[in-house]
Each structure stands twice: as structure tokens, then as C-alpha cells.
Amino acid sequence: MTTLLVKNCSFLVTMDGQRREICDGGLFIRDGFIEKVAATSELPQRADEVLDLTGYIVFPGLVNTHHHFYQTLTRVVPAAQNANLFTWLKTLYPIWARMTPDDIYVSTQTALSELALDLCTTASDHLYLYPNGSRLDDEIAAAGTVGLRLHASRGSMSLGESQGGLPPDSVVEPEDSILMDSERLIQTYHDPKPGAMVRIVLAPCSPFSVTGDLMRQSAELARKYGVHLHTHLAETQDEEVFCQQKFGHRPVGYMESVNWVGKDVWFAHSVYLNAEEIKTFARTGCGVAHCPSSNMRLASGIAPIREYLRSGVNVGVAVDGSASNDGSHMLEEVRQALLLARVRAGVEGASLSSNEEAWIMTARQALEMATLGGAAVLGRTDIGSLEPGKCADLVAIRLDRLDYAGAQHDPVAALVFCAPQKVDFNLVQGKPVVANGQLVRIEQRLLVEQHNRASRRLVGAL
Numbered sequence: 001m002t003t004l005l006v007k008n009c010s011f012l013v014t015m016d017g018q019r020r021e022i023c024d025g026g027l028f029i030r031d032g033f034i035e036k037v038a039a040t041s042e043l044p045q046r047a048d049e050v051l052d053l054t055g056y057i058v059f060p061g062l063v064n065t066h067h068h069f070y071q072t073l074t075r076v077v078p079a080a081q082n083a084n085l086f087t088w089l090k091t092l093y094p095i096w097a098r099m100t101p102d103d104i105y106v107s108t109q110t111a112l113s114e115l116a117l118d119l120c121t122t123a124s125d126h127l128y129l130y131p132n133g134s135r136l137d138d139e140i141a142a143a144g145t146v147g148l149r150l151h152a153s154r155g156s157m158s159l160g161e162s163q164g165g166l167p168p169d170s171v172v173e174p175e176d177s178i179l180m181d182s183e184r185l186i187q188t189y190h191d192p193k194p195g196a197m198v199r200i201v202l203a204p205c206s207p208f209s210v211t212g213d214l215m216r217q218s219a220e221l222a223r224k225y226g227v228h229l230h231t232h233l234a235e236t237q238d239e240e241v242f243c244q245q246k247f248g249h250r251p252v253g254y255m256e257s258v259n260w261v262g263k264d265v266w267f268a269h270s271v272y273l274n275a276e277e278i279k280t281f282a283r284t285g286c287g288v289a290h291c292p293s294s295n296m297r298l299a300s301g302i303a304p305i306r307e308y309l310r311s312g313v314n315v316g317v318a319v320d321g322s323a324s325n326d327g328s329h330m331l332e333e334v335r336q337a338l339l340l341a342r343v344r345a346g347v348e349g350a351s352l353s354s355n356e357e358a359w360i361m362t363a364r365q366a367l368e369m370a371t372l373g374g375a376a377v378l379g380r381t382d383i384g385s386l387e388p389g390k391c392a393d394l395v396a397i398r399l400d401r402l403d404y405a406g407a408q409h410d411p412v413a414a415l416v417f418c419a420p421q422k423v424d425f426n427l428v429q430g431k432p433v434v435a436n437g438q439l440v441r442i443e444q445r446l447l448v449e450q451h452n453r454a455s456r457r458l459v460g461a462l
């Protein structure tokens with residue numbers, strides 16, 4: 001049994017049931033789980049370890065609900081810089097087809113290190129290409145070296161160009177081997193217990209890269225083991241046209257037809273849903289991973305996030321893959337989510353003077369999406385807030401930085417409205433992943449060198 005006392009936090013944001021924000025607060029942690037959250041004076045004064053966070057804002061670590069770690073190898077590829085989704089994919093598929101297990105390993109370390117410095121404590125990843133002997137095991141092994149919590153999605157593509165799909169035939173897999181590997185991964189790695197560091201998710205890539213059969217069978221397998229389901233959905237208008245032509249349904253109708261609705265399902269993007277489809281998500285419990293930077297980068301559109309929240313749909317925030325966002329900064333996504341919701345409100349003719357709450361996303365709502373919202377989307381009740389019984393996943397940022405000068409009267413709003421900052425401390429299950437702004441377990445300079453070598457090999461061969 002080991003104990004940790006985090007004390008003297010100048011401003012502690014709990015995200016608990018009362019949304020308490022405590023001045024001079026702290027936490028008492030035992031074996032990685034929170035035992036007490038209160039003013040420092042009300043906490044036990046002794047512990048095996050003590051962390052004094054005088055001068056810091058402390059809040060729950062952010063939960064990233066959608067990413068493709070491997071894409072950190074192909075940021076800003078010139079031919080894909082100014083393309084929409086389908087062209088962007090077709091440009092990058094052949095490059096990704098050259099990846100090796102070592103590339104998956106190093107890119108996972110890079111993406112998770114970046115996420116750790118950018119306030120994330122739990123990350124979901126969607127790996128859907130397995131070229132040259134790559135396996136999801138490579139990603140899971142690499143994640144263990146950084147220390148963030150991982151929801152590893154066994155993605156897949158089975159509908160090649162010759163069958164009417166988007167990806168080239170060279171990167172798709174036979175469906176029986178996808179399902180066998182999915183079951184192996186669940187049996188090997190999936191941990192359903194509170195505090196789990198690794199969970200497995202089944203995640204056929206998108207309606208335009210797998211068959212309906214694989215969707216149905218993946219759902220069946222996931223439900224046999226109680227693991228979650230994830231895919232891209234309603235990201236662009238091109239996809240809507242594809243679904244109508246190929247399946248005779250809009251994307252959400254297609255998901256209903258293959259048994260892909262429920263509390264155990266979450267979708268990336270969900271930009272193009274109509275009012276009826278939003279009700280379907282709310283009624284069945286489907287979650288949404290909102291990726292504002294990616295949606296802007298690929299000119300996909302603006303997701304109706306305020307409508308989702310008003311309807312009771314669970315929404316989390318996500319950075320999406322680093323080739324369609326180019327950054328993995330969770331706090332930046334929180335800020336983009338807030339700003340983009342306001343753009344949509346403005347375009348729809350919102351009047352700020354009347355019924356403001358109905359239209360305007362606030363800083364606290366945006367932060368809540370990235371913490372409690374993300375936890376709900378991933379189906380976790382043990383993370384997302386700082387309260388007794390939950391995992392000690394927390395981040396801290398110094399408040400006396402230049403970027404927050406003049407904003408000390410509302411530290412939560414400073415976090416979201418001011419320029420996105422990097423973290424000073426990041427603790428997962430009570431263990432430091434970042435301390436004093438430095439990665440604890442990763443030699444950053446060496447990692448960047450390795451990563452750039454791998455990237456040059458892949459992209460340079462263009």
C-alpha cells in the first residue's frame with residue numbers, strides 16, 4: 001500500500017457531482033485511487049509521497065476519444081495538405097502500406113508522449129492498417145513505455161477498390177483473419193476492471209472500407225466479450241452519398257441495419273446527422289468523438305455539438321490522427337470545440353443577447369466534454385473526475401505563466417480561452433508521466449530522432 005498527498009493546489013477543479021472548484025485544495029491517494037478530495041487543511045498531513053502544487057491549477061486529465069497514432073509519421077505530407085477526406089486518404093494509403101512493426105512502435109511513443117505533455121491521461125487509438133507484419137501488440141507494448149491509459153482499437157479494412165471500397169486492395173485484410181485476431185487481442189489484453197491501463201475496442205474503419213458482414217460480426221464478437229465498438233461515421237457529405245448508393249441508407253440508418261447502435265458504440269466525427277438521427281443517438285446511447293481541428297483541416301463541416309449536448313448525447317473531444325490535424329494537443333481541441341460551436345451558432349443566426357445559454361458553449365462545458373464526456377464515451381466510470389474511488393489521473397499547470405497574465409480571476413476560463421499550454425505535471429493512476437514539464441519515462445530527444453528517421457524513410461520514398 002502506498003499513499004500520495006497532493007497538497008496546496010491553488011485551484012482544484014474536481015468535475016465531481018457538484019462541480020466543486022476548491023481554492024487551496026488537495027487529494028489523498030492510495031494505491032493509485034483517490035481516497036479524499038478537500039481543502040488541504042482537511043486532508044491527512046502525512047503520506048509516503050507528497051507533491052506540493054502551490055501556484056498550480058489542477059484538474060482531471062483529459063480523455064482523447066479518437067486518434068491514429070501512426071499518422072504522426074505522415075504529418076503535413078505536401079500532396080495531402082490541401083485535400084478533402086477521400087483524396088487525402090488515397091494519397092496516404094500507399095505511404096502507410098510501407099509501415100513496419102517498428103514504425104507502429106515509435107509512432108505510438110511519439111503520439112502518446114505528445115498527448116501526455118498536452119494534458120491527456122487516457123487515449124483511445126484506432127489502428128486499422130497492419131502492413132508488413134504489424135500488429136496491435138506493437139502499439140500496446142509501446143504505450144506501456146510512456147504510461148498513459150490506452151483504449152486500443154483493433155481497426156480493420158476489408159473492402160478494397162476492386163470490391164467498390166476506397167482503400168487499395170494491398171492494404172485490406174481477409175475478414176476471417178480480422179475476426180480471429182480481434183478475439184485473440186481481447187483474450188490477451190482486455191482488462192474490464194476499474195483502473196484498467198489497457199482495454200480493447202473493435203473498430204472496422206468506416207462504412208466505405210469494410211463490408212456490412214464484418215460490421216455485424218464485429219458487433220457480435222464485441223458483445224460476447226463486453227468490449228466497445230468504434231468507427232468513423234457521417235464525417236463528410238461524400239460518405240453520405242457513398243452509403244446511400246452502396247447500402248441504400250444514410251450512415252446512421254446503415255449503422256442501425258448492422259446492429260451498431262447502443263451504449264457500447266461511439267463514432268468519430270458525426271458531422272452530418274439530421275434531427276431524427278440525433279434522437280436515435282440519444283435514445284440508444286451512442287457516443288460521439290468530436291474532432292474540431294480535423295473537421296476544419298479537411299473542410300469536412302461543423303458537427304452539431306450543442307444539439308448533441310441538448311439532446312443528451314455523450315460527446316467527448318478528440319484530436320484525430322496527426323495527418324488530419326497535425327497536432328495531438330488535447331487542450332487545443334477543447335478550445336477549438338468551444339470556438340467552433342460558437343461559429344456554428346453564429347452561422348445559424350444566434351442572438352447573443354437572448355437565451356444565451358442555449359447557444360453559447362462555455363469554457364466549463366468544453367472542459368467537461370473533454371473529461372467527463374470522454375470518460376462516458378469510452379464507457380468508463382473510473383476516470384473523468386477527481387473524486388473518491390476514482391483513478392488518480394490528474395494534470396497541473398502553473399498559473400503564473402505569461403500566457404495567463406491578467407486572467408487569474410478565472411483559472412478555468414484561462415485554460416480554455418487563452419493560448420493552449422503544455423502541462424507541468426501529469427499523473428496517471430497516481431504515477432508521474434510528466435514532472436516539471438518533462439516526460440518522466442521517455443528520452444524525448446532520442447525519440448524525436450528515431451521518429452524522424454522512420455518518417456523520412458516512409459515519406460521520403462514518395
Ligand SMILES: [Zn+2]
Pocket residue numbers: 066067068126232268320321
Ligand atoms: Zn479518424
